[in-house]
Amino acid sequence: MKRLHPLSAVVQVGRGVLQGGIFGFFVGTALAGALGLPAWAVPALAPVGAILAGGFALARYYRFQYEIAGDTLAVESGVFARQSREIPLGRIQNVDLRQGVLNRLLGLTIVAFETAGGSTTEATLDAVDEGEADRLRRLVQRHDPDAERRERGTDTADEAPTESPTGLAGGGSAGVADAEETTELFAFTWRDLLTYAVVSVRPAALVLTLVGLPLGGDLVGAVLQFNLDIVGAAASPSLSVLDAVGPPRLVALVLLTGVEFLLAALAVSVALTIVEYYDFRLFREGDDLRYQRGLIRRYSGTIPLSKVQTVSVSENVLMRRFGFATLTVETAGYSGGNQQSSHGVAVPMAPRSVVYELARDIEPFDDLDFERPPTRARRRYAARFGVAVAALTGLAYGVDSLVLDTGYWWLPSLLLVVAPVAAHLRWRHRGFAVDDDAFATRSGFWRRTTRIVPYYRIQTVFVRRSPFQRRRNLATVTADTASTRSVLGGAARAYDVDEGTGAELREKLRTRLYADLLARKAASERDG
Numbered sequence: 001m002k003r004l005h006p007l008s009a010v011v012q013v014g015r016g017v018l019q020g021g022i023f024g025f026f027v028g029t030a031l032a033g034a035l036g037l038p039a040w041a042v043p044a045l046a047p048v049g050a051i052l053a054g055g056f057a058l059a060r061y062y063r064f065q066y067e068i069a070g071d072t073l074a075v076e077s078g079v080f081a082r083q084s085r086e087i088p089l090g091r092i093q094n095v096d097l098r099q100g101v102l103n104r105l106l107g108l109t110i111v112a113f114e115t116a117g118g119s120t121t122e123a124t125l126d127a128v129d130e131g132e133a134d135r136l137r138r139l140v141q142r143h144d145p146d147a148e149r150r151e152r153g154t155d156t157a158d159e160a161p162t163e164s165p166t167g168l169a170g171g172g173s174a175g176v177a178d179a180e181e182t183t184e185l186f187a188f189t190w191r192d193l194l195t196y197a198v199v200s201v202r203p204a205a206l207v208l209t210l211v212g213l214p215l216g217g218d219l220v221g222a223v224l225q226f227n228l229d230i231v232g233a234a235a236s237p238s239l240s241v242l243d244a245v246g247p248p249r250l251v252a253l254v255l256l257t258g259v260e261f262l263l264a265a266l267a268v269s270v271a272l273t274i275v276e277y278y279d280f281r282l283f284r285e286g287d288d289l290r291y292q293r294g295l296i297r298r299y300s301g302t303i304p305l306s307k308v309q310t311v312s313v314s315e316n317v318l319m320r321r322f323g324f325a326t327l328t329v330e331t332a333g334y335s336g337g338n339q340q341s342s343h344g345v346a347v348p349m350a351p352r353s354v355v356y357e358l359a360r361d362i363e364p365f366d367d368l369d370f371e372r373p374p375t376r377a378r379r380r381y382a383a384r385f386g387v388a389v390a391a392l393t394g395l396a397y398g399v400d401s402l403v404l405d406t407g408y409w410w411l412p413s414l415l416l417v418v419a420p421v422a423a424h425l426r427w428r429h430r431g432f433a434v435d436d437d438a439f440a441t442r443s444g445f446w447r448r449t450t451r452i453v454p455y456y457r458i459q460t461v462f463v464r465r466s467p468f469q470r471r472r473n474l475a476t477v478t479a480d481t482a483s484t485r486s487v488l489g490g491a492a493r494a495y496d497v498d499e500g501t502g503a504e505l506r507e508k509l510r511t512r513l514y515a516d517l518l519a520r521k522a523a524s525e526r527d528g
Contacts, residue, residue, distance in 0.1 A: 024049020
């Protein structure tokens with residue numbers, strides 16, 4: 001069996017020495033104060049902690065071994081409690097390659113193996129050289145699960161190879177022969193990267209950044225004080241500012257602060273997007289897609305097309321306005337990595353026509369003709385928004401009566417004016433489509449997501465009716481798959497369809513599922 005790269009031992013020991021020394025220093029400080037130990041105990045415990053942590057890291061390096069033998073990845077690890085794992089290559093969904101700044105300088109790569117049915121990494125090699133990382137990735141990529149199943153005599157229709165009109169999708173022995181062939185399918189130019197950074201503003205990124213800064217609260221207070229000075233209010237940022245600021249100045253303060261927040265969020269989003277998606281490239285290698293990206297930390301991963309569960313096309317409001325979209329591919333038990341939420345994005349942004357063309361190459365489907373929910377669903381949305389506004393107004397009344405005493409508690413009730421518009425937009429951007437090859441759903445206004453699920457990937461079809469839906473004879477039909485996002489609530493759902501349509505849709509999906517599985521099983525037996 002093989003060990004990790006020797007330089008990884010240097011990195012791990014160095015990290016352990018630093019962490020152990022810091023821990024020993026703080027422990028010595030605490031003990032010196034609590035037990036009355038002499039002053040020399042503080043620096044004395046720091047090297048002790050460094051030696052212990054560094055020695056443990058070195059022992060862990062020597063006890064970690066791995067090997068790919070036949071159809072199995074074997075990993076042995078553990079210093080005190082030994083652990084031996086054997087991972088069948090056929091169970092590996094993805095091989096993620098990651099490089100931090102230090103690893104890039106040393107020529108090292110962290111290799112993470114993800115398996116089906118689990119949301120955590122099954123095995124991580126931290127770290128090997130770049131050549132070894134590429135060798136491991138290609139060994140997994142060349143593995144032919146169909147040949148393994150034929151040897152066992154357990155070929156299943158669920159994992160039968162598929163092929164798109166362009167030959168992009170599919171599994172089986174063809175991928176072994178083509179594994180060395182690499183074709184670039186998509187690449188981000190600087191113009192594409194900056195455009196994507198602008199149209200994908202993430203306000204939450206600014207909030208998290210301020211929370212993470214040591215002086216984030218002081219910075220927010222300084223900005224609010226600056227805005228109060230601009231609008232001419234002689235007050236400090238506190239609850240009492242509402243008494244000193246009249247309605248005109250309060251509106252000006254809110255508008256000014258909102259504009260500043262959006263500009264700051266845009267700047268933070270642009271910076272994060274450039275760092276995250278710099279030099280994004282998408283390749284085809286045999287029957288897999290491989291992506292690479294990252295400015296400071298480099299990421300690379302594969303998307304096995306033979307195990308695709310769902311193809312999703314997402315468009316926020318700005319993307320829809322300028323004709324762009326995002327393509328996401330989800331495989332069984334895995335959505336492209338768990339290091340960041342954006343992993344699994346096959347194409348971060350491209351013209352909508354390009355995104356749909358690539359999506360059809362992955363899983364064939366025709367032009368989608370979506371059927372919207374009945375109009376009574378729109379009335380249901382308006383009622384829900386009205387209840388939400390009433391609750392918000394009641395909360396504002398309670399806060400104003402008990403704390404603020406400004407008399408402006410009624411302001412949230414003005415949102416009732418936009419409730420019918422919000423209900424219409426929600427209704428307009430929801431729907432479903434039944435294609436010859438796949439089932440598609442669409443939902444969302446601020447970020448509209450279209451999910452395309454091949455029939456043979458559907459595992460469960462169920463109809464849900466809440467008490468409020470039953471009052472209007474509505475139902476929600478869900479086509480569940482084996483992808484992680486499906487488990488976390490990202491399944492393809494046809495919201496608020498007519499009750500009779502929901503029952504018909506469930507039977508239609510079940511019928512096409514069984515027919516598709518039987519057809520693929522027959523085709524697989526003929527090919528085998």
